[in-house]
Every structure is written in C-alpha cells, then in structure tokens.
Amino acid sequence: MAREIFTEGIVLRRGYAGEYDKWISFLTPEYGKLHLRVRGARKPKSKMGMLTEPLNLLKARVIEGRAQQLIAQPQLVRSYIALRADLERLSVALALCETLDRWLPEAHAEPGAYATLIVALEALEAGFVAEQAAAWALWRWLAMLGYCPDLRWCGQCGGELAMPSPPTPLPRRGRGERDSPSPTPWERRSGGEGVLLIPAEGVLLCSQCARPQEGIALTTEALSLLQQWTQGERMNSDARPEACRSLMRAALRYAECALESSVRWLEFWERLNALRDSG
Numbered sequence: 001m002a003r004e005i006f007t008e009g010i011v012l013r014r015g016y017a018g019e020y021d022k023w024i025s026f027l028t029p030e031y032g033k034l035h036l037r038v039r040g041a042r043k044p045k046s047k048m049g050m051l052t053e054p055l056n057l058l059k060a061r062v063i064e065g066r067a068q069q070l071i072a073q074p075q076l077v078r079s080y081i082a083l084r085a086d087l088e089r090l091s092v093a094l095a096l097c098e099t100l101d102r103w104l105p106e107a108h109a110e111p112g113a114y115a116t117l118i119v120a121l122e123a124l125e126a127g128f129v130a131e132q133a134a135a136w137a138l139w140r141w142l143a144m145l146g147y148c149p150d151l152r153w154c155g156q157c158g159g160e161l162a163m164p165s166p167p168t169p170l171p172r173r174g175r176g177e178r179d180s181p182s183p184t185p186w187e188r189r190s191g192g193e194g195v196l197l198i199p200a201e202g203v204l205l206c207s208q209c210a211r212p213q214e215g216i217a218l219t220t221e222a223l224s225l226l227q228q229w230t231q232g233e234r235m236n237s238d239a240r241p242e243a244c245r246s247l248m249r250a251a252l253r254y255a256e257c258a259l260e261s262s263v264r265w266l267e268f269w270e271r272l273n274a275l276r277d278s279g
Contacts, residue, residue: 003064007031008077010057010117012101016042024052025101026060026071029111033104036062036071048074054097055080055121083124092130093121096137103141103259116140123235132244136235138251143230147202147258151227154195155203161195161223194219197250199257216250219243 009028017023022041026034041048051058052071057078063070083089100117104110120137124130142148154161195218196210197203204223205213218226222243225236 005031005062005064006059007062008057008059009034010097010114010121011052011054012097013054014038014052022049022052024071026058026062027100027104027114027117028109029114030109031062032108032110033101033106034062034069035106036069038071051076055084055093057118080121080125082127083121088130089124089133092134093124096120096134099138099255100141103145103255110144112144113141116144119234128235128237129239129241129244131241131248132235132239135244135248135251136229138255139226139229139247142251142255142258145259147255148230149197149202149204149254151204151223151230154206154209155198155201156205156209159206161204161206195223197254199254202254202258216246216253218246218250222246222250 007028007030009026012025012027012033014022014024017037020040020042022038024036024038026036028034038048038052040046041052043049051074056076057080058074059077060074061072063072080093083093096117100113104113116137120133123133123136139148149155152161153159194207196205196207196213197216197218198205198213199216204218205215210217221240225239225243226247228236
C-alpha cells in the first residue's frame with residue numbers, strides 16, 4: 001500500500017515527463033528535497049500546471065509509490081506576486097531556488113536551509129536590494145553546509161582578522177624629495193584595508209599576508225556583514241549595495257571552488273546589471 005504524507009514546501013524547479021506530466025523539485029522542512037511527478041499537469045485545462053511552478057509555496061499530499069513519488073491536491077499558500085513583477089528580483093529568486101536544488105541531496109532534511117530560502121524570498125517580496133538577499137542566503141547556506149571559511153583568523157599567519165585603520169596620507173613633498181611608494185595591487189583593490197578571500201584554498205588572508213596573493217578583496221564593511229550573517233543575523237536594510245554586491249560575487253566564486261559547482265546564472269546577472277547601468 002502506498003504511503004502518504006501531508007507537508008508544506010516550495011517548488012524549486014520543474015521539468016517535463018512524458019506527454020502530459022511534469023516533475024518538480026519540492027523542498028520541505030521535514031523531509032528535505034523531494035523529486036515528485038505531477039500527473040496531467042500539461043493538459044490544457046489542468047490547474048496543476050500553474051500551481052506547481054517554481055516559487056510557489058504549497059501545502060500538498062505526497063504519495064510514495066514503489067518507483068516514484070506523486071504530488072496530489074496542492075493548495076497554494078504564497079506565490080510572491082510582487083517579486084515576480086520585477087525582472088531583477090525575479091531573476092535572483094529563481095537563481096536561489098536553482099542553486100539550492102543543485103546543492104542539496106534528495107530526502108535529507110535541512111530545515112535551516114529551507115527557512116533561509118523563505119526569509120530571502122520574503123525580503124525580495126518586500127523590496128530589499130536583490131544583491132543583499134542573494135548574498136545573505138548564499139553565505140548562510142555555505143555556513144550551514146560546512147563550507148564557509150574561518151572568518152576570524154588569517155589562513156596564513158594565524159593572526160586575528162582585525163581591520164587596520166586607513167593609513168594617514170603623507171604630506172606633499174617638495175622638489176627633490178622622494179615621493180611615497182606607489183600602492184600595491186592589493187591596496188588598489190581594497191583601498192588599503194580589508195581582507196582577501198582565496199576561493200581555491202578556502203581561507204581569508206589579512207591585509208599583510210594578502211599583498212602578494214591573488215583573490216577576492218573584501219572591505220571592512222563586507223567582512224563585518226559576513227560575520228554577522230554567518231552568526232545568524234538577519235539582513236540589514238542599511239547595508240550599502242556595493243558591499244552586498246561584492247559579497248554576492250564572492251559567494252558565487254567561492255561556491256564554485258568549494259562545491260565544484262559552476263555558477264550558471266552569474267553571467268546572466270552581470271549582463272543584466274550592465275544593461276541597467278547603461279540605461
């Protein structure tokens with residue numbers, strides 16, 4: 001006899017199966033990610049088709065058969081209408097769902113990952129900056145899955161990642177006097193402060209150890225946000241978009257190395273930003 005469960009979850013992805021059916025990745029807090037078949041969803045008059053689209057939060061009955069799992073009697077709980085009306089926020093929401101679908105194994109409960117996704121979608125629905133919601137969710141997931149680097153100690157010298165104050169500008173020298181040395185590539189990238197993320201090694205380097213290295217520069221503000229987020233803090237509406245944007249790109253590049261998962265939507269996101277900036 002088939003086993004039935006009643007659960008709530010969100011549709012991460014969908015695909016087609018056969019002539020009239022489709023399948024969905026359905027993330028639930030109690031049972032993890034489920035691969036479900038939706039019978040008759042592609043028939044012209046079927047209501048199952050629209051109900052089982054990505055970003056829909058559903059209550060449903062899941063029937064566990066011998067070879068497959070079926071979803072039945074779905075009821076719509078939330079559809080996030082406001083974020084669907086904005087291309088930027090919609091792109092980030094779909095990308096977060098796709099990313100989590102690729103990172104999580106099937107039938108392994110991750111209630112923290114599920115809660116993080118819901119909070120990120122609610123923030124996008126409320127009008128939060130898209131980069132901040134994406135960066136917050138990605139770094140929270142990396143921390144939950146055990147891939148986040150040590151945010152307190154330098155990975156090379158072992159020193160505490162205390163942020164130095166910006167150097168005091170030297171007075172202008174007269175004729176014949178030696179000029180101050182030109183800034184190093186690290187100082188030009190980070191503005192003379194911050195840390196450097198080395199994705200291939202999974203470490204952060206202090207400003208002294210980072211100078212001869214190549215990586216992703218993070219400012220003092222970005223590191224402070226990252227430390228707060230990984231410790232469980234919610235998003236802060238006062239955070240500057242530049243810091244959030246740098247953390248989002250850093251998370252994607254870091255995840256590409258740590259999880260060996262290519263970032264397929266970063267290129268589209270950067271093209272979208274380029275079009276927006278060009279007007």
